[in-house]
Amino acid sequence: MSGARLTLLVVALLGAAAPGGAAKSDSEPELTILLKPMALDTAAGTATLDVTMTVPAMDVAAGQKLFTQQNMAPRMAGPQELADLTVSDAQGTAAIESDNGMGLRSWTTKRGVNGTMTVHYLARIDNASDGSLSSIPHVDGDGVFGVGNMLLVAPMTDKRYRVAIKWDLSGLAPGARGISTFGTGDVTLPMGSLSRLTFAMFMTGQIKQAPTKPAGGFSANWTGDPQFDVAGAMGWSEQMYRFMSRFFADPSEPLYHVFLRHSDVNPGNGVAAPHAFVLAYGNGTTAEGVKTILGHEMTHTWTTADFGKWYAEGNAVYYQAQLPWRAGLIPIDKYVRDINLTAARYYANSAINAPDADIESRFWSDMRYSVLPYDRGALYFATLNSMIGRHSKNKRSIDDLIRVMVARAREDQPVTEQAWLELLGRELGEKGLGFHRAMLAGKTVIPPSDAFGPCFRRLQGKVRRFDLGFGGPEVKRTTVIELLRPDSAAARAGLRDGDKVEFRMSTEGVFRDPDQTLTVHVTRAGKSFNVTYLPRGEPVVSYRWERNPAVPESSCR
Incomplete structure (x- = not known):
């Protein structure tokens, strides 16, 4: 998203x-x-x-x-x-x-x-x-x-x-x-x-x-x-x-x-x-x-399906910068940034281990669940890409499975989770199916270093947990601040319980970028003003990718 x-x-x-x-x-x-x-x-x-x-x-x-x-x-x-x-x-x-x-x-x-x-x-x-x-x-x-x-x-x-x-x-x-x-x-x-x-x-x-x-x-x-x-x-x-x-x-x-x-x-x-x-x-x-x-x-246009946001949104996030890079329409550093923004939001999400079965009922009310299938799904496909490459000795990739699903839709055949699992089972056997079940159960997805290809390598670090600083889980419906946490960045920026607030920028977009500040329009005691702060809390373990200078870019597309 x-x-x-x-x-x-x-x-x-x-x-x-x-x-x-x-x-x-x-x-x-x-x-x-x-x-x-x-x-x-x-x-x-x-x-x-x-x-x-x-x-x-x-x-x-x-x-x-x-x-x-x-x-x-x-x-x-x-x-x-x-x-x-x-x-x-x-x-x-x-x-x-x-x-x-x-x-x-x-x-x-x-x-x-x-x-x-x-x-x-x-x-x-x-x-x-x-x-x-x-x-x-x-x-x-x-x-x-x-x-x-x-x-x-x-x-x-x-x-x-x-x-x-x-x-x-x-x-x-x-x-x-x-x-x-x-x-x-x-x-x-x-x-x-x-x-x-x-x-x-x-x-x-x-x-x-x-x-x-x-x-x-x-x-x-x-x-x-x-x-x-x-x-x-x-x-x-x-x-x-x-x-x-x-x-x-x-x-x-x-x-x-x-x-x-x-x-x-x-x-x-x-x-x-x-x-x-x-x-x-x-x-x-x-x-x-x-x-x-x-x-x-x-x-x-090609990959829409109705059996799980992890599939339709996950592969769209996986390809959204990768295909423009492979087409020569964006530079490699922009692609790397897109990978890392997706990873940062995933690892900074306090609902990271929520099972997929919980997402649908909370998708429209809880921002953590709104973004989770996008990010988790993208890293799931990246992980499968590495698994398929290793299993086939780099003769096949996740692209081959996605193209089969696209062909099924084009030929008016069922595009279902069962069809996907049959493909995955034929490609990777129980190892692939087990990874799929673990992803749906909410196990943290950590793609291998080569998940995005040999041009990139994985690094471990820290990212601060996304935290608006107030409200319960249904923060997307918040119009009045309540349950303000005294030690939060929101409190330090001057927000108070009872403030009427209007978000004039995408909270999902701010969630994705660890360095992006959030501006809220506040009405208090008849006066209106803006408050800007960095909505982040405690640091958690995260992963990011960087360019591997030992591999020429021409060999990675």
Whole structure:
């Protein structure tokens, strides 16, 4: 996890998009979505998206749920509104009722809905409701961005459909375009689950693009005015994506869209989905920072899985700087720094020995558990890399196993923990399986000296334990300081019990760097001010890696 990013891991395959009008058979029902953006007011930060969704082959009894919509996200001031919502089928208009839920809103039908269902509504987009996730619908410059689960209702059906996405841009100024995760303009997706719409991303308006004329699968899109070198960062990312596609043995380069939108609430955060990523930019966003984020997030295009964060996030951290270095896009010292920041956060984590089974229930509330599978997973893969190299006399590496898992996903075969364990067992036998079980049980992972290749060697040292200085384990929810520890750096910096605090930088990012100070915005007795301190406690044993000067860099990639 880099910065305040939240990675949404979606395992539904998107399928290849084809231009609208592709032939279909009667056995392939087609769901149609018509998107008409209008009433765009850049100054007010408001817009409306007129949505018409036509869904064939529905069979919903009276009193049952018709569809749902995600209407809230962290720190939103109010729900994402869907106005003037109507439903009809061959019998005419159907009366519906909403539970007005906050978070996930549901609608039920008062009579049976059968055959082709048409849903029409207006999605009202208002920047005044913006929250901390970059995927929240937002007006930026002369355009609008949003994610599927907030802009589109999700029909309550497990049927598979072709999906036709169509744009009506008559409500925008000339030159406007519409782009989604699936491609530019009108697209038709092959038969598949509707879950692929959940985190699909959409942008419309006066869209700027890099490269200006995409020649491969990569493109970056934005409608605002980022104050950093977008072209430079996206040119680097395009090269990185092309290298990754070759590395993971794609038959052809798949689509990948980066969407950029402004945020005053939480600049620097990003949300990942299959074949797409949205980054919120703002004060402090730099081209170098964007490159670091995308090195991690683009890996998810190939390695996402739903059987453990240790796998999907662990291998993304393992590769996030390694592949750019192997591609010749970053210097070796930057790669070494990335290794050491990951190791430092892992060994400084007081929950280092928590079993994997405890992570899911605490992931969103306890910062220690939020970062643990990222760091532990990365060092797990590094350790396996060394074990496989030694076992095969350097003829194989962890790359070979990961590529098999990627190929399974590409061929629509199950990508499961059992599939991974079968690979691991064939490669390393009980020794590999035993190491895997120990990792899941929470045993400290200490990669061998050569885990990252012969160019690097391991050193032992000390790192100070990360310690905010206050609160219990659920520190991610802290808004008022309590349980301040008198001997902590926070107390020495002047924080007090009862202070209202707002974190204006990523605590996860500060956790990763032992030398990074933390600034909190404090409100006390009607006065507001900032307090900056180094959130560290007692020293603990740690490991880091350095360049081995006896081995030429050319032999390590």
